[in-house]
Amino acid sequence: MSRQTARIPPTTQRVASRELYWERRSMPTRGRGLSSCTPAFYRSTMPASSPSSRQNLLLIGGGHAHLEVFRAFHEQPPENCKITLLVDQPTAVYSGMVPGFLAGQYQEDALSFDLRKWAQAMGAQLVLGRAVGMDLDAREVELADGMRMSYDLCSWNIGSAVVGLDVPGVREFALATRPIGDFAQQAIPRLRDAIRLRGKNPLRILVVGGGAAGMEIAFCLDHRALQEHGVKPETTVLYSSHTLLPNADFPLQNAVMRQIKRRGLKFRHGQKIVALHEGEAETWNGERIPFDLCIWATGADAHLADGWIPVGPSLQVENHPEVFAVGDCAHLTYAPNTPKAGVYAVRQGPVLERNLRAMLRGHPMRLYQPQDDFLTLLNLGDGRAVGAKFGATFTGKWVMWMKDWIDRRFMRKYQTRSIR
Ligand SMILES: Cc1cc2nc3c(=O)[nH]c(=O)nc-3n(C[C@H](O)[C@H](O)[C@H](O)COP(=O)(O)OP(=O)(O)OC[C@H]3O[C@@H](n4cnc5c(N)ncnc54)[C@H](O)[C@@H]3O)c2cc1C
Structure with a gap:
């Protein structure tokens, strides 16, 4: 494609300036009831969706936070929305029980989630493919096989890779x-x-x-x-x-x-x-x-060549409120030392689910504050x-x-x- 690709802003170099960015907007700080705030900034950045238009929601990955989205969307389907689930594998595995599986305490089916069934339950289309990047301006996700998928609203929950796979051998x-x-x-x-x-x-x-x-x-x-x-x-x-x-x-x-x-x-x-x-x-x-x-x-380590996806407290990419990222693949610019652990992704699930619905309706965002200890x-x-x-x-x-x-x-x- 000849079109200039608007890459995800690189995380590490930008962290300092992003922290200032949030501060300048007098964001509430840790422990001050962040999750219940809906500052004007978030309301004003949301595109108002017309009630008749059918939005194309792309969920990428079957991580911990998306499981909550699947569950809630199955119980109460969002209106005016066509859902597509893009995953690299039809089954997701719960890492918390993998050590127990190695020790012989669990069978394999005790720790896996059937993403085909979740897609079916949500009325979503399941696409098997590996997302490798995103064109923010064109609102397209790039797949490893060269395909592109377009979206009106998308959410990334693809976890992480392992550091050092390029060490010889x-x-x-x-x-x-x-x-x-x-x-x-x-x-x-x-x-x-x-x-x-x-x-x-x-x-x-x-x-x-x-x-x-x-x-x-x-x-x-x-x-x-x-x-x-x-x-x-x-x-x-x-x-x-x-x-x-x-x-x-x-x-x-x-x-x-x-x-x-x-x-x-x-x-x-x-x-x-x-x-x-x-x-x-x-x-x-x-x-x-x-x-x-x-x-x-x-x-x-980050899956995407551009690194972690930087998001603010509403779990949205700055200047691109139509893009959410959660779990390991997200970098919380306002809480940069948050560890990469499933417990954070789990707590992000309900906030993400509400914010996706809020985006579809043009409502204010909820904010996520990582727990101090777990x-x-x-x-x-x-x-x-x-x-x-x-x-x-x-x-x-x-x-x-x-x-x-x-x-x-x-x-x-x-x-x-x-x-x-
Ligand atoms: C052995 C082990 C034990 C762990 N135990 C714990 C624990 O007890 N508690 C804890 O908090 N953390 C634990 N962790 C860390 C934890 O696994 C991660 O922090 C957590 O899995 C991240 O969850 P996530 O929701 O971001 O994504 P994941 O749960 O990793 O899910 C990612 C999903 O995205 C899919 N996917 C991946 N890449 C792509 C792609 N390019 N395109 C499309 N789909 C893709 C995957 O197939 C999967 O469905 C453990 C890690 C390991 C390795």
């Missing part, structure tokens, strides 16, 4: 945690292959990444390998930061470190992998670490979990019971079995 010799569905599908077959090749020798599992996902995967795979192989594996967690769980408070880091020692896992901090070879990881200082199974769990629950794979909230930590079977109850409740709400 990673795609070939490691299993990355994203896409999460592929990871869940391939992890146990790969574990079994590795066990078969090892014979009676202990399996060497290397998990690269010391965040919450990396830690849960290490504990759960370690447990599963012991169950399947009967030989205690040598599981190592390697991370570039100086502490594990670098975004967590000290008490949680401490509690997890105690479990690492108790379970006999190894850890390597301040290490960076520069290349993976067959059966070996090469660190920045030239050391070679042997492995039979390497999991790449290094944190979130309950962290890490599955240890052996029937116990570690939890943390408000700086306190707790460990045990009852913590796993609580995690299981919360996760199953979430699944009951959003699996299509709940469709009436």
Whole structure:
């Protein structure tokens, strides 16, 4: 196409100026009832839709926030609106239960959402394809196969990729945690292959990444390998930061470190992998670490070439109120340190759903304020979990019971079995 593509404004370089932008409009700050405000700024930027025109709503991705949109639109369909759901895979997987699946606590169907059924339930058209970019001026989404889809109103909830997939050998010799569905599908077959090749020798599992996902995967795979192989594996967690769980408070880091020692896992901090070879990881200082199974769990990276999609408190792209973004793929310009975690996407769901309806009706927007703290629950794979909230930590079977109850409740709400 010869037309100039209006790219998504790059996130990182613009953050500082965007913060000023919001400030100049005297936006309410954290903790001052942001979610109930409807400042004139938002009202004035919304295009008034004529009641007779049928709007073309494009939902991209089947992430946590969109699940709430699917559920609510199924219960009460929006008026004057044709919905299209664009997803790269017909099934979405709930990452919160993936470690438990690795440990053998859940079957695959317990953690997946049927997006075909949700599309059907909403009366939406389902398109299978991978969105790779967007032309804001033309109001078109670009697909990996070169196709373009037009929209009047669109919402992105496509999650994230994994950092460092371009490190030599990673795609070939490691299993990355994203896409999460592929990871869940391939992890146990790969574990079994590795066990078969090892014979009676202990399996060497290397998990690269010391965040919450990396830690849960290490504990759960370690447990599963012991169950399947009967030989205690040598599981190592390697991370570039100086502490594990670098975004967590000290008490949680401490509690997890105690479990690492108790379970006999190894850890390597301040290490960076520069290349993976067959059966070996090469660190920045030239050391070679042997492995039979390497999991790449290094944190979130943007799917789109233009990076994260910058949005304001109404979850809309600045100057493009017809474009929303939520979950990992969105960068909250007014709360730039918000972690990439599903709990935020879940809370954005109801705000997004109301704002999409409000856009269709020309009503004011609701504002989303990320929570300051949330309950962290890490599955240890052996029937116990570690939890943390408000700086306190707790460990045990009852913590796993609580995690299981919360996760199953979430699944009951959003699996299509709940469709009436
Ligand atoms: C092993 C593991 C465990 C985790 N556990 C937790 C936890 O317990 N709690 C927590 O808060 N966070 C957890 N996280 C982080 C969490 O997974 C993410 O923050 C969360 O999934 C982001 O949700 P989302 O709604 O943005 O998108 P996702 O839930 O990732 O959904 C993205 C959707 O978009 C689709 N999609 C992707 N790319 C495209 C594309 N280009 N075009 C069209 N469709 C696309 C996908 O198929 C999927 O349907 C975990 C992560 C991992 C890896």
